[in-house]
Amino acid sequence: MPERIIKAFKNAEIEKISHLDYFNIAVSVDCVILGYEDKQLKVLLIKSDLEEFSGLNSLLGDLVRPDEDLDEASYRILRERTGLNDVYLEQVQTFGRLDRHPSGRVVTTAYFSLLDLHHHQLRLSHNDLRWHPINKVGKLAFDHKDILDSCLHRLRQQVLERPLIFSLLPEKFSLRQLQEVYEAILGTELDRRNFRKKVSLKDWLVDLGEMETDVPHRPGKLYKLNPGLKKRLRARLRVS
Amino acid sequence: MPERIIKAFKNAEIEKISHLDYFNIAVSVDCVILGYEDKQLKVLLIKSDLEEFSGLNSLLGDLVRPDEDLDEASYRILRERTGLNDVYLEQVQTFGRLDRHPSGRVVTTAYFSLLDLHHHQLRLSHNDLRWHPINKVGKLAFDHKDILDSCLHRLRQQVLERPLIFSLLPEKFSLRQLQEVYEAILGTELDRRNFRKKVSLKDWLVDLGEMETDVPHRPGKLYKLNPGLKKRLRARLRVS
DNA sequence: ATACAAATATGTACTTGAAACACATTAACC
DNA sequence: GGTTAATGTGTTTCAAGTACATATTTGTAT
Incomplete structure (x- = not known):
């Protein structure tokens, strides 16, 4: 299978590089899950479990499975983390900096979602999951601060135009x-x-x-x- | 290295799947290269060299190399295909449908770029590269018609706000x-x-x-x- | 019971920006 | 030198946005 793809992209220069290298990029999604409480917009963050980012929070994300769509992956994360299914979700941007993940090459697609923080079905999956007021979010793991900012930017842009x-x-x-x-x-x-x-x-x-x-x-x-x-x-x- | 990433994402369910599977997703970029001529907006397309799409045109894209940023990859494509360096480029959306590539799982990030079709440095890299009026673009290979449409949508949205x-x-x-x-x-x-x-x-x-x-x-x-x-x-x- | 506080509900004047429309001016062409 | 086909600069009209005011309703304290 991999070879077929390489072939499909027929590019002279590519052949120089080991085929396997092309599958050395992992694909993930990260969700900026937003809620509203106490007159503040809040984002759901989790304590990072990477040594490199100890003490820092991160967005909720996961690797995309080989058999799932990008959108499905982010719905899965939402479901797993909040128990909610029927939420608003929008793709925003994909981040691919070489050094964005300390463990290797991971390209991530950012989504933001909006949900009712007091929804009766809301069940946070983990004790380290917390709602943080947008204005008080400090340093985050990875490039997650950039991701958060770009999602907020998109949200602000859309919110007057469409009934999100x-x-x-x-x-x-x-x-x-x-x-x-x-x-x-x-x-x-x-x-x-x-x-x-x-x-x-x-x-x-x-x-x-x-x-x-x-x-x-x-x-x-x-x-x-x-x-x-x-x-x-x-x-x-x-x-x- | 791969194992470190898997570990970093510590997710119980993930462990069930072979680690290698996570690197069975290829990452590509596709460029919607737009020019203007004869009072028409035109897009640069190439004849698809896949049997599955014989006779159809496709956008210009390539796999992202392990050592290059997403943005770099699309600049590279532009450079290779047009000889131009200093062009406008904007990321639009990432497409990840499971069946979007007949040869396997490829997630692609779409960019659009705007250039002067009569620029003196413009040198198309290939005989099968042609400018097509966007109103006359029919069926395209892969999901490239969707990609084209989403880029045009973004362009129309931005063009009045910013001096693109x-x-x-x-x-x-x-x-x-x-x-x-x-x-x-x-x-x-x-x-x-x-x-x-x-x-x-x-x-x-x-x-x-x-x-x-x-x-x-x-x-x-x-x-x-x-x-x-x-x-x-x-x-x-x-x-x- | 009554006065008061605090928020709801609705309305008007002013300003700005977009949409529709008109006319004088300039250069090329015959 | 008149005709043609553009350029260049208004004006009027209408809709949308901004600033601002006043009456109304309910809960609470006296």
């Missing part, structure tokens, strides 16, 4: 909650009145006719995501 | 030429007056004080890209 943000919220939410998530992601304050106008012009929200409870002030209306959009969100990965 | 487009043009160009390139990329017609207003508000252009020659009508002013932006364009890859 709802994956971070529970089924029912108030406009104030929604605004607070935007503010946490964008790192800015938004004008409440303009914000409400803007989202109500899109077709993203459905008024549930219910009210908040257990708030120490006048309760606001509760909304949910327009169900028509929910499908399209999940479907995106398969298509692109 | 100048890589497709010669050093000196008129506003009409510039507008025609935009129209070719976006597939729409633009209002000349609004277009001129819009670009002149950005700091992208420098008036050369020269005029077009050899045009069968009133010649227009010639411009060049603001030199300050040129550096930032090239630098982008390294940073992100």
Whole structure:
């Protein structure tokens, strides 16, 4: 099999290099798993078990198995680490620096995913898994800080255009909650009145006719995501 | 070395699979090389030399060498295929479907690049290399049609925000030429007056004080890209 | 019961940017 | 020297975004 691939790529110079070398690159995926809590965007990190990075945290990743798609691999990681299945996941960028992994050549594809940190099905797989506020993430293992930053950059770019943000919220939410998530992601304050106008012009929200409870002030209306959009969100990965 | 990586990813389930299997995935890059000619956006394609795809064209790609970065690999392909060095290159997406390569498992990272199709240094490496108008690209080998589409999508998304487009043009160009390139990329017609207003508000252009020659009508002013932006364009890859 | 605090809900004026449209000017060509 | 086909520069209109104000509702403390 390997030889067939090499042959397929028929390149004079390639022949000089041992065929096996071409399979000396491992492929992994890394997931930037994001949640929202206490008015902060948080990322799920695990203590690195490599000596080289002792004391540092890292993203959640794994080698891609020979029989699985890249997207499948990242869904697997999500499932294994959080117990959640139906989450938003988007490929962002692939990192291939030669020295990015101390043990050898590993090319990794970064994904970010958004989930409801208080989802009743959420079961973290490991004691060393912790949610860290985005603003307080320091040095990370590997090039994971770069990966995190590039995912955050993509998220910020997309969040105003497409209804991603709802994956971070529970089924029912108030406009104030929604605004607070935007503010946490964008790192800015938004004008409440303009914000409400803007989202109500899109077709993203459905008024549930219910009210908040257990708030120490006048309760606001509760909304949910327009169900028509929910499908399209999940479907995106398969298509692109 | 391989074993160290496996160990580094310490995952109970992984151990069940033969270690070597993890290096049974090859990594490649594919370049969507775009140029502009005759009011059309064109992509550089080569006849596929795989039996499975006989008669079909494919993008230009190659396996990534064990000692080279992903970005380096795509620069190498560009250099080898076009003789050009100083071109715009941007990573877009990584494709990893199990059956995307008939000879085995190959994960490929797609890049698009923009170059001046009439550059004096352009030397196509191969007789089977041809420029194809993107509107007339039919079936391609592998999943290269998907790759092409995703690169075009990214290009269309970026072209209004950032001054990429100048890589497709010669050093000196008129506003009409510039507008025609935009129209070719976006597939729409633009209002000349609004277009001129819009670009002149950005700091992208420098008036050369020269005029077009050899045009069968009133010649227009010639411009060049603001030199300050040129550096930032090239630098982008390294940073992100 | 009532006043107060704090957040909801809705509305208006102003500014900026995009879209539609018009006309005078210049150079090549016959 | 008139015609043609572009260039070059407006203006008006409309939509979207920003800044800002006021009335309303509920919980809480007195």
